Amino acid sequence: MKEIDPISLALGQKQLDHICRTMGWVMARTARSPIFSQSHDFSCFIGSSSGQVVSQADGIPIHTGGGGIALARLLETFKGRINPGDCFLANDPYVAGGNHLPDFTIMRPVFLNGALIAFTCNRAHQSDIGGGAAGTYNPRAEEIFHEGLRIPVVKLVSQGEVQDDIWRLILLNSRTSDLLDGDLRAMLGSTEIGGNRLQDMATPMGAQGLDQLFGSLLDWAEESFLSAIRKLTPGTYTGEDFFDHDCFEAIDAHIKAAITVSADEVLVDFAGTSPQMRGFKNSSLANTRSAVLFGLISFLGAHIPRNDGVFRRIRIEAPEGSLVNAKPPAPVTSATTYPAHQIIHAIWQALSPPAPDLSCAGWSRISHCNTSGTDDSGRYYVAYQWLAQPGAGAVKGRDGFNVMGQMTTLGGLALPEVEDFETSYPFLVERQEFLTDGGGPGRYRGGTGAEATIHVKYPAEYSFRGEGNGNPTSFGVLGGHAAGIGSCSIRFKDGSSYVPPRFGVERLPPLTLTIKAAGGGGFGSPFERPPEEVLNDVLDGMVSPEQAETDYGVILTGKDLQVDEEETRARRQELRKLERKP
Numbered sequence: 001m002k003e004i005d006p007i008s009l010a011l012g013q014k015q016l017d018h019i020c021r022t023m024g025w026v027m028a029r030t031a032r033s034p035i036f037s038q039s040h041d042f043s044c045f046i047g048s049s050s051g052q053v054v055s056q057a058d059g060i061p062i063h064t065g066g067g068g069i070a071l072a073r074l075l076e077t078f079k080g081r082i083n084p085g086d087c088f089l090a091n092d093p094y095v096a097g098g099n100h101l102p103d104f105t106i107m108r109p110v111f112l113n114g115a116l117i118a119f120t121c122n123r124a125h126q127s128d129i130g131g132g133a134a135g136t137y138n139p140r141a142e143e144i145f146h147e148g149l150r151i152p153v154v155k156l157v158s159q160g161e162v163q164d165d166i167w168r169l170i171l172l173n174s175r176t177s178d179l180l181d182g183d184l185r186a187m188l189g190s191t192e193i194g195g196n197r198l199q200d201m202a203t204p205m206g207a208q209g210l211d212q213l214f215g216s217l218l219d220w221a222e223e224s225f226l227s228a229i230r231k232l233t234p235g236t237y238t239g240e241d242f243f244d245h246d247c248f249e250a251i252d253a254h255i256k257a258a259i260t261v262s263a264d265e266v267l268v269d270f271a272g273t274s275p276q277m278r279g280f281k282n283s284s285l286a287n288t289r290s291a292v293l294f295g296l297i298s299f300l301g302a303h304i305p306r307n308d309g310v311f312r313r314i315r316i317e318a319p320e321g322s323l324v325n326a327k328p329p330a331p332v333t334s335a336t337t338y339p340a341h342q343i344i345h346a347i348w349q350a351l352s353p354p355a356p357d358l359s360c361a362g363w364s365r366i367s368h369c370n371t372s373g374t375d376d377s378g379r380y381y382v383a384y385q386w387l388a389q390p391g392a393g394a395v396k397g398r399d400g401f402n403v404m405g406q407m408t409t410l411g412g413l414a415l416p417e418v419e420d421f422e423t424s425y426p427f428l429v430e431r432q433e434f435l436t437d438g439g440g441p442g443r444y445r446g447g448t449g450a451e452a453t454i455h456v457k458y459p460a461e462y463s464f465r466g467e468g469n470g471n472p473t474s475f476g477v478l479g480g481h482a483a484g485i486g487s488c489s490i491r492f493k494d495g496s497s498y499v500p501p502r503f504g505v506e507r508l509p510p511l512t513l514t515i516k517a518a519g520g521g522g523f524g525s526p527f528e529r530p531p532e533e534v535l536n537d538v539l540d541g542m543v544s545p546e547q548a549e550t551d552y553g554v555i556l557t558g559k560d561l562q563v564d565e566e567e568t569r570a571r572r573q574e575l576r577k578l579e580r581k582p
Contacts, residue, residue, distance in 0.1 A: 004216045012213045017057035020044045023194040024058035032182030033127045034424045038416045042124030047071045048214045049116045052308040060412035062336045063123045065290030068308045069097035077153045084111045087157035092150045093284030094328045100335045101148045102136035108191035115207045120194035122187045127382045130173040133463045134372035135382040139247045139503040141280045143329040149173040221309030228300040232354045236260045239349030241342035247279030247503040257346035269317040270324045281334040282326035291340040295347030340408045361393030361521030362475035363407040365468035367486030373460035375426040383425045387432050391447025391519035400447030400520035428455040441551040442480030442522020449519040466502035480522030487516045526552045527572045531563045
């Protein structure tokens with residue numbers, strides 16, 4: 001067939017991306033759970049008839065980078081038994097290509113004139129799937145059977161007919177079955193709309209033309225990735241990040257990445273990574289694959305198409321039984337946040353020396369919890385306390401975003417608005433604000449992180465996941481500094497205070513919850529930050545006058561806070577001398 005010209009190729013990618021976003025709009029407007037309608041904790045993607053992801057423009061990058069593995073499991077399991085009107089469901093990370101159990105994946109085959117041409121897919125984090133703690137995150141889990149319902153690839157809809165027995169089985173295993181019922185229907189509806197749009201797109205070009213477009217898009221991604229890595233000096237570069245707690249006790253565990261760059265590929269080797277842990281912070285292979293794609297593309301540049309063509313030039317070595325390739329029945333529910341976060345940090349740190357201008361400072365880890373219980377009407381709810389989220393690390397030319405959600409969502413997770421949050425749950429929000437002195441100092445400052453105080457009106461269960469509440473978890477680059485640590489604290493109605501465990505599940509009476517999420521790391525020396533920008537940060541409440549002096553060397557005087565230029569020059573010279581001392 002005639003070769004596709006670059007303009008037609010770009011237009012084809014945009015059309016596919018628009019179909020993905022359309023599926024996302026349908027999902028957000030029809031799902032019942034606030035985690036979808038308010039926060040967009042789902043992702044829509046399109047796969048080729050052979051199971052390769054060709055578009056993942058909607059949602060959260062950690063969801064979709066491993067989508068090809070789920071499609072491969074479908075094609076293996078149902079070879080010769082995929083028909084028009086079918087829809088498939090899966091979530092298991094060991095046998096079905098899932099990231100973790102809460103992420104249900106609906107995969108709908110799309111046909112044109114009787115030929116399979118593609119799959120439209122929706123991967124969505126459910127509000128509750130059973131298990132030992134409400135809300136899908138069980139810090140007490142020691143094996144995957146403690147985490148909820150495991151689903152291999154199953155045919156949920158057969159030639160247009162919903163399989164009622166499977167549907168009822170799934171709903172029976174959720175504390176929020178009413179929400180799950182509506183959310184599954186929204187997932188089916190979104191992929192149906194996507195399938196119809198894809199058929200409309202394919203009709204003028206035919207099945208063969210669409211397949212050629214998919215192949216060319218995969219080639220484009222491969223070539224773009226090769227072009228990016230060939231700008232790096234060939235060699236092996238290393239990075240690592242840590243765990244200091246396994247949900248049960250303090251540990252010293254590490255994810256280590258050795259990245260070997262050559263002219264033809266990138267090898268990401270996790271040799272030396274710690275063995276899988278007792279708690280639920282292990283990674284499935286699909287999740288590790290997704291985190292590797294995330295780490296490489298976010299560092300090298302958003303111009304690289306995000307499809308499976310990139311994986312032609314990426315080789316991953318993940319030792320079996322390690323934190324990045326756990327063996328069953330290890331629990332893995334935290335995988336999409338931690339250790340995905342650590343995998344990405346290790347990749348960013350490894351690639352910083354050969355490409356310093358592309359360096360990304362580290363993001364802090366979360367400090368929040370989940371809250372679940374019944375409201376005054378008796379309705380069961382599950383709430384993610386996302387009003388206080390960490391700050392983002394800085395990059396060259398830009399301060400870190402002050403509040404961005406978990407790093408692995410890269411802004412794809414929409415944080416709830418206070419008014420919606422209060423109307424959805426039996427909460428009253430007293431405060432939500434940026435932290436002062438939360439961001440790591442640098443020429444470009446790390447995002448500050450946020451603080452929120454929430455009154456919970458009724459007794460509830462809390463699932464604590466204070467990953468960011470121990471040691472600093474961000475890092476600075478090229479002379480920038482790390483941010484601090486987060487915290488979670490409780491005040492009861494009698495005025496007494498309580499510091500909950502970093503990890504655990506507890507049933508507590510009505511209370512006031514305060515969460516402080518740490519900020520991101522800084523980029524470049526803080527002494528290179530223009531004093532006027534430091535002053536503006538002080539006036540905005542992002543930086544205190546004390547930190548302006550101690551970390552930035554900026555002296556402010558007078559009630560109206562003016563920069564003392566002479567004293568600032570002297571202070572910065574003094575601090576630079578101290579910095580150079582061994």
